[in-house]
Amino acid sequence: GKPFHPSGNFQEKSPFWCLDGLSEENVRGVMARSVCAKSAFELWGHGHTHSELRTSLLNYPSENMSPFMHKDSTYRINVYTFNKTLEFVDRIKRIDALEYLSFEGAVSLKSPQHIFCLLEDYGTDPNDIPEHPNYIYFGRWIADGQRELIRSHSVKNRHFIGNTSMDAGLSFIMANHAKVNENDVVFDPFVGTGSLLVACSHFRAYVCGTDIDYNTIHGRGRSSRTNQKWRGPDENIRANLRQYGTEEMYLDVMVSDASKPVWREAALFDAIITDPPYGIRESTRRTGSHKDVTRPPDGIYLESHVPVSQAYHLSDIFTDLLNFSAHHLVMGGRLVYWLPVYRPEYREETVPLHPCLRLVSNCEQTLSSHTSRRLITMEKIKKPEEIDSLAPLADPRFSPYQGHNAFREKYFSGLNKRKSKRTQESGRGGLKETD
Numbered sequence: 001g002k003p004f005h006p007s008g009n010f011q012e013k014s015p016f017w018c019l020d021g022l023s024e025e026n027v028r029g030v031m032a033r034s035v036c037a038k039s040a041f042e043l044w045g046h047g048h049t050h051s052e053l054r055t056s057l058l059n060y061p062s063e064n065m066s067p068f069m070h071k072d073s074t075y076r077i078n079v080y081t082f083n084k085t086l087e088f089v090d091r092i093k094r095i096d097a098l099e100y101l102s103f104e105g106a107v108s109l110k111s112p113q114h115i116f117c118l119l120e121d122y123g124t125d126p127n128d129i130p131e132h133p134n135y136i137y138f139g140r141w142i143a144d145g146q147r148e149l150i151r152s153h154s155v156k157n158r159h160f161i162g163n164t165s166m167d168a169g170l171s172f173i174m175a176n177h178a179k180v181n182e183n184d185v186v187f188d189p190f191v192g193t194g195s196l197l198v199a200c201s202h203f204r205a206y207v208c209g210t211d212i213d214y215n216t217i218h219g220r221g222r223s224s225r226t227n228q229k230w231r232g233p234d235e236n237i238r239a240n241l242r243q244y245g246t247e248e249m250y251l252d253v254m255v256s257d258a259s260k261p262v263w264r265e266a267a268l269f270d271a272i273i274t275d276p277p278y279g280i281r282e283s284t285r286r287t288g289s290h291k292d293v294t295r296p297p298d299g300i301y302l303e304s305h306v307p308v309s310q311a312y313h314l315s316d317i318f319t320d321l322l323n324f325s326a327h328h329l330v331m332g333g334r335l336v337y338w339l340p341v342y343r344p345e346y347r348e349e350t351v352p353l354h355p356c357l358r359l360v361s362n363c364e365q366t367l368s369s370h371t372s373r374r375l376i377t378m379e380k381i382k383k384p385e386e387i388d389s390l391a392p393l394a395d396p397r398f399s400p401y402q403g404h405n406a407f408r409e410k411y412f413s414g415l416n417k418r419k420s421k422r423t424q425e426s427g428r429g430g431l432k433e434t435d
Contacts (some may be wrong), residue, residue, distance in 0.1 A: 024268035041139035073105035171199035
């Protein structure tokens with residue numbers, strides 16, 4: 001929530017971002033959460049060449065340098081390159097070339113008080129690496145990001161996983177988009193194996209969720225791991241949180257149909273974070289039947305009753321999700337979810353809107369040449385009772401997801417076309433071999 005200003009030569013696609021207006025405290029706060037940023041530095045000098053870098057460094061105010069360069073301090077200089085690997089000898093040469101900086105302290109490679117970094121940018125094309133860097137930066141290291149969480153929370157090492165368990169890095173990105181904080185209550189209506197709950201519990205939020213799949217919620221049935229036929233007795237979402245030391249943040253999960261109102265009418269959640277099924281690797285189902293079925297009085301079912309399920313169209317999933325969020329998020333609470341799209345036909349107007357929710361961000365993750373999914377972040381700005389009951393359909397800002405099952409149909413259509421093309425090419429190749 002801190003304002004900042006991009007520098008004059010700011011480039012969004014560059015691996016290095018220069019930002020103004022942030023205090024060191026602000027930067028440390030951001031880096032304590034970010035899994036996208038690798039490191040943050042206080043920029044002392046920069047230039048296209050080492051000569052320009054020298055001029056820039058010599059013009060940097062000496063009073064800003066002196067607290068970190070006095071004789072009682074210890075320091076280390078690191079050399080980092082992007083898109084190119086330097087030999088050790090070349091790194092030493094670059095450090096020696098900085099002798100014009102008046103470091104009076106002692107070098108300490110193991111535990112320095114201050115770390116300085118020389119950063120060289122060789123562009124982003126691995127097939128066209130220039131001999132000399134496109135740009136050079138030098139500055140004082142402030143903090144590292146939380147990229148270690150991607151490794152420590154990797155799904156590969158997780159106790160309980162499923163076919164569509166969310167990648168650890170994406171889970172933490174979603175938690176950050178939702179601004180998950182300590183003591184928040186976070187809900188996932190399509191919880192699956194609880195990957196999003198794991199990420200949110202790391203930030204000390206209380207987590208809960210629902211899913212229509214009984215076997216997944218109870219950790220039963222076939223295992224998603226290779227060389228393992230059935231799930232073990234302790235494979236469940238609670239065990240995942242226990243694995244990462246956050247079991248006390250686990251509220252509960254339950255078998256429930258996301259299309260049915262089971263919660264009391266109140267603002268219950270600080271954030272709703274979810275990855276709805278797309279009907280590709282996991283089916284989209286809800287309870288109900290197209291046939292006329294006699295229901296027990298007052299919705300009372302036998303203990304052994306297993307409800308009939310039917311198709312749950314994507315358009316209905318997202319309409320229900322937005323309506324649920326409008327009713328059950330606290331004011332200012334955020335909804336973060338993935339929206340699958342067919343890229344050739346995607347338009348911003350296809351993103352579902354709701355008069356109670358403000359669209360904060362819309363980011364794309366490319367899946368293939370013709371499919372992708374958008375990470376949608378929305379924030380609750382109005383209470384449902386503030387809007388007339390007919391307004392959601394009449395309000396020009398409200399647009400239900402128009403895809404229906406188009407995404408699924410186009411996905412398999414594209415898959416069949418590629419498969420047919422490969423078969424034809426294979427057939428032509430076979431004829432040539434025969435000839």
